[in-house]
Amino acid sequence: MEMESRSTEKRIDDLNARMSEGFQRVHREIDGLDKRMTEGFQRVDAKIDSLDKRTTEGFQRVDAKIDSLDKRTTEGFQRVDGDIRELRGDIKSIDARFDAMHRTMMRGFFAIGSITVTLFLALAGLQGL
Secondary structure (H helix, E strand, C coil), X not given: CHHHHHHHHHHHXXXXXXXXXXXXXXXXXXXXHHHHHHHHHHHHHHHHHHHHHHHHHHHHHHHHHHHHHHHHHHHHHXXXXXXXXXXXXXXXXXXXXXXXXXXXXXXXXXXXXXXXXXXXXXXXXXXXX
16 A cells, blocks of 8 residues: 555646646746736837827817918908998998989989970970060
8 A cells, every 4th residue: 555655645746746837837828928918008008199199289280270270261251341341431432422423413404404494485485476
């Protein structure tokens, strides 16, 4: 039995050594995996930081373009408002001139009409003699 006991102990020791080696391999693989994961996350973090930087720069460019567009639009509306005010002034001026021409023409028509009536009456009076 003693031989059998030593044989069993040897097998248990061998099993124990193999298990120990197996666990050490697993630990090494886990440590390697942990290192690779850490490196992977660092790469992902760097890419996210780069993306964040590019996104921020992009938004800054878009904001600048929007500000420029807003400025140009405001200036355009101010020009249009000025043109409208000028046009209204021109229209008032044209209206005033038209009113003056209309009054002058009406006076002329009344004068011509009065002269025509007077001439017809004078001619009628001459024919009656």
